[in-house]
Amino acid sequence: MATRKTSDTGPAKGSNPAPKGSNIPADELKHYYREMLLIRRFEEKAGQLYGMGLIGGFCHLYIGQEAVVVGLEAAAEEGDKRVTSYRDHGHMLACGMDPKGVMAELTGREGGYSKGKGGSMHMFSKEKHFYGGHGIVGAQVPIGAGLAFADKYLENGRVTFSYFGDGAANQGQVYETYNMAQLWDLPVVFVIENNQYAMGTSVQRSTKSPSLWERGAAYGIKGEEVDGMDVLAVKEAGERAVKHCREGKGPYILEIKTYRYRGHSMSDPAKYRSREEVQKMREERDPIEQIRQVLLSGQHATEDDLKAIDKEIKEIVNESAEFSKESPEPALEELWTDIYAKEAPQEA
């Protein structure tokens, strides 16, 4: 099985002969910076609102993993689909969903994507081809393959990104899905966001198999490991995966090595890893800092340019927070709506 292993040897400030990103237009680099920063600031704000009691229940923050979705969205085309687990805010922002609607769903308000009835873990957007937001670990994996099944059936050339974590990678249905996806050549990219911890259980304490993506070889599925702290590496790998799927060659696995800075959800005892480990990752591998350095060292942007972006993002996030507070709670009648559809849904 032809496979590829991309470099995951640390920060961008390596000793490449040509400066990293020098062949990429400045606007594109700035776009990645902007998108990742939006997720980071949005999540920080969500954490803050949770602390204020405005967000309830579970709230799984994406801080640290931003390069994964931003890199892969850069490899996607209009009409491609995505589905993920409950750690889903980043995916929604990256595919262009409105931060206001996402934040208002977190606060359980009428203006949220699910009218306040879904919550942090359950949001959807037909318009942006985002299919949730699923709370049962691993269940979104066959759903992603099913979306790809529909696309292949409809012969529309679309590709689906089916995201899951290192924890879900031990669920049986993932392998049932691998088997069928390869059997039927489904255009689905299985994206393993390996942030190294399934809640509080490290990969090393979950499995003895050395890498997660290599499990696809048992089904004949190609894949690779990717440095998930490097948005450019993610984008490149994403392009390879998408090309493979789009050419009708079946599924592809990307195991993206990433890291979550925050706890699993909001009440995480953080006993399963050291503060130093988290700190080291933040200081040496941070995806936003990496792209910032590429922008500055390659003279693609000035400090002032980046400050302007920071300011713009801050405003967007503040607006979304304001909206999420001002939007009213759903009307009580909403309790009884959307249980049964009256008409057949129309695919966007």
Place this chain on the structure above:
Amino acid sequence: MATEILMPALSPTMEEGTLAKWLVKEGDTVASGDILAEIETDKATMEFEAVDEGTVGKILIDEGTEGVKVNTPIAVLLEEGEDASAIDSAGGNTGDDAKAEVKEETKAEPKDTVPADSPAASSPAAAAPKPPRTPDWPEGTETKTTTVREALRDAMAEEMRREDNVFLMGEEVGEYQGAYKISQGLLDEFGPKRVVDTPITEHGFTGIAVGAAFGGLRPIVEFMTFNFAMQAMDQIINSAAKTLYMSGGQMGAPMVFRGPNGAAARVGAQHSQDYAAWFMQIPGLKVVMPYSAADAKGLMKSAIRDPNPVIFLENEILYGRSFEVPVMDDFTIPLGKARIAREGTDVTIVSFGIGMTYALEAAEKLAADGIEAEVIDLRTIRPMDTDAIIESVKKTNRCVTVEEGWPQGSVGGYISTVLMQEAFDHLDAPVINCTGKDVPMPYAANLEKHALVTTDEVVEAVRKVTYK
């Protein structure tokens, strides 16, 4: 000594079959494992192998003969050194008591009840007053005698012709022609793109089907039996049933989960459970459980068109039974509407699916004693047509429910609750729930019979509530 070769029972529910083809002729020598004949059952065409060695002395049943009962002698096998004169003495070998007993214990179904007001009805059980019924098709419509199996197949085929995005997936639905022959012929007509054989992987393919529904297709998922759907329960409940609500109405899973449900015959505890009450509890799901072939067809077509996930609970024993089905271009029955299968004044018997067999039988027995039961076939368990039940109970003031499922948390239990809350003043007796016994299904024939609800229990319950 010459041995008679008997018509074999090749499936748990087989009572008779067609001797499709002889692969040996008189005078041929056969050894153990040689294929003697092809036998067609209600499920499939199967090869029948020799157990003993010898010479085929005489073929007793010609090929092409239909309706050959299980255990009928079909040929005589001569041992070495015997000649045809030994054939007459073979009779002593036919008794095979064990097999004969099995046959007797196989559920003896009453002759199928034909809707009595349909023109073609031969009205086999017509001793009682003709049961008026809720009209599902215009008066005077031509009808055709059809098995439940054919009705289900026809419904799927019609809907697949009507809508390109409807497809069938499941284990053995294609090349095998369906484990219970429900999808027979569909692969030939629609091809492998739309009749998709899956690996044995219920959790996985159910999830894929849910995703396909999100993605704009209209999947029909066949579970070889609903017992296997337990592996896929999370996808059915958490992914299919709840997404419309969780998405604020943006997207849902318009699809059908179908397959045989409940006890068949002698298949043991893990293959004999009725899931009506389980699925009935879930908001977001619709649950259908037809009895007659007309209902199977009309409800299946509606289920496939419904924009919600529909659980369609079939029954293996009913598959082979025939009913009148209207000959119409597009015959549908709305989900959520019960049918009055028999009108009566003294008690309301509510049932659904195969439970209707007991309900109707009991009603006939009671009629002989002057007790006129009104029998309601729910057809759809969720949404449940409780109005129909309440209306009937207002007239009869008594209610007995009948189902094969277990008592605790049963469909009948829910009906009792509804009647307590909404028709308490109309009840002259407590509602009695006739259910399957509170035990896993035993294998032994006599125990299995007692584990299921029986007609006598229904009769007894009616006598209790009518104080007669």
